[in-house]
Amino acid sequence: MNVDRRRETPLARRGAPRFIADRTHLVEDAETALRLGKHVLLRGPTGSGKTRLAEALADRLQLDMESVNCSVDLDLEALLGHRTLGISEGRTVVEYVEGPVIRAMRLGRMLYIDELNVARPEVLPILHGALDHRRQLTNPLTAEVVVAHPNFCVIAAINEGYAGTSALNEALLNRFVVFDVPYVQGEALAQLIREASALSNADHVERFVRLSADLVRASEIGELPVEAASVRALLDACDLSAHMPPLRAIRYAIAGKLSDPREQDLVLELASSYFRGE
Known part of the structure; x- marks a missing residue:
């Protein structure tokens, strides 16, 4: 070429x-x-x-x-x-x-x-x-x-x-x-969040990285559909969380895209372990 x-x-x-x-x-x-x-x-x-x-x-x-x-x-x-x-x-x-x-x-x-x-x-x-x-x-x-x-x-x-x-x-x-092309994880994901979203809180960036790892694991064992681990959805949640509590952002950007209420609850349960009280 x-x-x-x-x-x-x-x-x-x-x-x-x-x-x-x-x-x-x-x-x-x-x-x-x-x-x-x-x-x-x-x-x-x-x-x-x-x-x-x-x-x-x-x-x-x-x-x-x-x-x-x-x-x-x-x-x-x-x-x-x-x-x-x-x-x-x-x-x-x-x-x-x-x-x-x-x-x-x-x-x-x-x-x-x-x-x-x-x-x-x-x-x-x-x-x-x-x-x-x-x-x-x-x-x-x-x-x-x-x-x-x-x-x-x-x-x-x-x-x-x-x-x-x-x-x-x-x-x-x-x-x-x-x-x-697998889901990006770890420090590479943290770098992506910093570059591609409005989230600047370093502590929250790290928590979103750990949440993403949990969502990927849950999707790999069949507890959640693959789309629950979407990095695109995670970046949407990071954008929203720069302007509202992270749990609300995760409800709208990740859990809300799932049709099964049990899957929605699992996403929020996982997220609560990182953002409860935020």
């Missing part, structure tokens, strides 16, 4: 915090894979920072990003574009509007595909040619053969074991290099 363009990236413009991982080699190794022309699959639980990692990699490679959020309703038009009516020289004409896959291939951008394993399997084979050595696809909407720019690369993300997801077929999976 020949990436030498200098520009102000969306990540830098909005001042988003950098991706922080327990395993310091994760970012560097994923970047190496992309620079070698590989496509990357990020595998991890919801709220573990997969999207932030993709943004950080786009920033390091100085590439604009096109995004696709997969759902069961995803179709070829959402990937490749659509036809619409326009006006040219006073006449109504049919125009083609490029989709994110075509724009990324043509302009040499990073394509980020979130929740790849939620999409219907019959939609995804259109990407096979773009993801292998051919680096091209035939657009069925225009009959054009689109050849990828040298900078074009793909990062996809999946949450395994969630309702509505399915296993990726071998042909698609083999087109990626796979990186696991």
Whole structure:
């Protein structure tokens, strides 16, 4: 990959915090894979920072990003574009509007595909040619053969074991290099809280780190669903706790996202051991 363009990236413009991982080699190794022309699959639980990692990699490679959020309703038009009516020289004409896959291939951008394993399997084979050595696809909407720019690369993300997801077929999976993105913990999590939330109370930061470890353990043994351990939800709670008592913040940002009252009670019970009386 020949990436030498200098520009102000969306990540830098909005001042988003950098991706922080327990395993310091994760970012560097994923970047190496992309620079070698590989496509990357990020595998991890919801709220573990997969999207932030993709943004950080786009920033390091100085590439604009096109995004696709997969759902069961995803179709070829959402990937490749659509036809619409326009006006040219006073006449109504049919125009083609490029989709994110075509724009990324043509302009040499990073394509980020979130929740790849939620999409219907019959939609995804259109990407096979773009993801292998051919680096091209035939657009069925225009009959054009689109050849990828040298900078074009793909990062996809999946949450395994969630309702509505399915296993990726071998042909698609083999087109990626796979990186696991676990929940960040310990000092790395404390650093993330300090950088990415409004919470400045050092003692409370440490307590939230310990609470996160309890939530992760509870999710690993099945007492809580995986989403209860989401770092994204924890950061929401940290933001709120800068302006209200931590237990209320945890009720809104973490417990409130769970549908089972017993799970909500467990989250608050764990939190109470750290923030009772606050």
